[in-house]
Amino acid sequence: MTSDIRVRFAPSNTGHLHIGGARTALFNWFFAKHHAGTAILRIEDTDRQRSTEEYYDAILEAFEWLGLEWDEGPYRQSNRMDLYQEAAEKLLSSGAAFRCTCTPEEVNAMRERARAKGKTPKYDGTCRDRYEKEPNVPFCLRLRAADTGETIVDDILAGEVVFENSQLDDMVIVRTDGMPTYNFCVAVDDIDMRISHVIRGNDHLSNTPKQVLVYQALQEATPKFAHISMILGSDKKRLSKRHGADSVLEYKERGFLPEALINYLVRLGWSHGDQEIFSKDEIIANFALENLNRSAAIFNPEKLLWLNQEYIKSADGGFLVDSLDAGLRKQGLPPDVLSRKTREGIVDELRTRSSTLVDMIEGARFFFEDDIELDEKAASKFLTSESSELMLKLRNELNKIDAFSSENVKSAFHRVMDEEAVKLGKLAQPVRVAITGGTISPGIFETLSLLGRDRSLYRLDAALGRVNQ
Numbered sequence: 001m002t003s004d005i006r007v008r009f010a011p012s013n014t015g016h017l018h019i020g021g022a023r024t025a026l027f028n029w030f031f032a033k034h035h036a037g038t039a040i041l042r043i044e045d046t047d048r049q050r051s052t053e054e055y056y057d058a059i060l061e062a063f064e065w066l067g068l069e070w071d072e073g074p075y076r077q078s079n080r081m082d083l084y085q086e087a088a089e090k091l092l093s094s095g096a097a098f099r100c101t102c103t104p105e106e107v108n109a110m111r112e113r114a115r116a117k118g119k120t121p122k123y124d125g126t127c128r129d130r131y132e133k134e135p136n137v138p139f140c141l142r143l144r145a146a147d148t149g150e151t152i153v154d155d156i157l158a159g160e161v162v163f164e165n166s167q168l169d170d171m172v173i174v175r176t177d178g179m180p181t182y183n184f185c186v187a188v189d190d191i192d193m194r195i196s197h198v199i200r201g202n203d204h205l206s207n208t209p210k211q212v213l214v215y216q217a218l219q220e221a222t223p224k225f226a227h228i229s230m231i232l233g234s235d236k237k238r239l240s241k242r243h244g245a246d247s248v249l250e251y252k253e254r255g256f257l258p259e260a261l262i263n264y265l266v267r268l269g270w271s272h273g274d275q276e277i278f279s280k281d282e283i284i285a286n287f288a289l290e291n292l293n294r295s296a297a298i299f300n301p302e303k304l305l306w307l308n309q310e311y312i313k314s315a316d317g318g319f320l321v322d323s324l325d326a327g328l329r330k331q332g333l334p335p336d337v338l339s340r341k342t343r344e345g346i347v348d349e350l351r352t353r354s355s356t357l358v359d360m361i362e363g364a365r366f367f368f369e370d371d372i373e374l375d376e377k378a379a380s381k382f383l384t385s386e387s388s389e390l391m392l393k394l395r396n397e398l399n400k401i402d403a404f405s406s407e408n409v410k411s412a413f414h415r416v417m418d419e420e421a422v423k424l425g426k427l428a429q430p431v432r433v434a435i436t437g438g439t440i441s442p443g444i445f446e447t448l449s450l451l452g453r454d455r456s457l458y459r460l461d462a463a464l465g466r467v468n469q
């Protein structure tokens, strides 16, 4: 059973789906799902100069990655021109709209005159009753605005916002070239799609009275509005490229999990007690527009990273292995030099120490390389003649053990440590450099066991050869 709650997310395909847009989309989507309503995707592509097919595809790809499915759409405004035409004709015949033959120069001059008198610069109504006299001149269509009174937007978040009608222009709804204008299309679409709630960024608040005038002229009830606060960077400036990645697909590239990004973005302005980690179902169950924060949200990349790590910690092992495999292949490394079971072990070791999938893949690289590159600084510090004696002893112990399990590897280490009266660090760190190339890795016993006997001994031998050169 669906309710009559209907919302839309309406990106323009003039750029990528960015973080702010994704959050608006999520608020719409979760609001619809909470109310068993309908979530619609509408692409606003009437700006022919700036809209591209690449961005259209990229927006859909971003939603696919996020795993957000829309109940209706994608609709495209460019396919809906007949609808706008029809609405314009209706307004013309009811007298709510009029043909305007004023030239751009004349309109500019009107504005200048108003400005000179200290009034709001706007169209002065010249053509409201004039058109019939000059039928052969090119014209645009304007909507007759009320000269007095107020247009009140009762916003769920911003409260009552009052616009003086005397400030509103007779706005153009169809240009001289026949193209319907932005605010007109938005209102006509929202009416046609029976949108019950318009949830969008508060950068659109100033468009709202113009759209409300279209509703009134078409004698339609206005939807409810909720204008959500912006996302700011830590410098309190509107979030943009300057603050790092701002497109959703960039987060995919950087190894974020869609669930983590969704969780983070929804929590950016919405809360439910002090819970931080929410499944999609939990958000659906608890989402309410009234709980949205009215003040601007500050984007915190460290918190997003923390959340991502939490999601990686509890991610499905199969998913992590698939991600690892894909990442390795991209770098030209064949994942199947180690069995899937071993790769499951590797991701289990790395999941607690990786903030992103990229980190995890980076951390796993050495398992899959044939000849690892040693970090020079670490090698000259740890691969010394002193340590090489210990490593050689360990090598021989490792060669003797039965199953190459982490327990057996550990016992081998302890035999050497006891015999030579050295602490674990003295032995583990050189071995780590020898088999991973650097000084940071999961536990040494687990690492050796996962790498397997052959590859471990081969790397130890290579390191010993290097010291004895």
Ligand code: GLU
Pocket (backbone or CB within 6 Å): 009, 010, 011, 012, 044, 186, 199, 200, 204
């Ligand atoms: N197309 C607008 C944008 O991309 C959104 C318009 C709306 O939600 O009404 O910002």
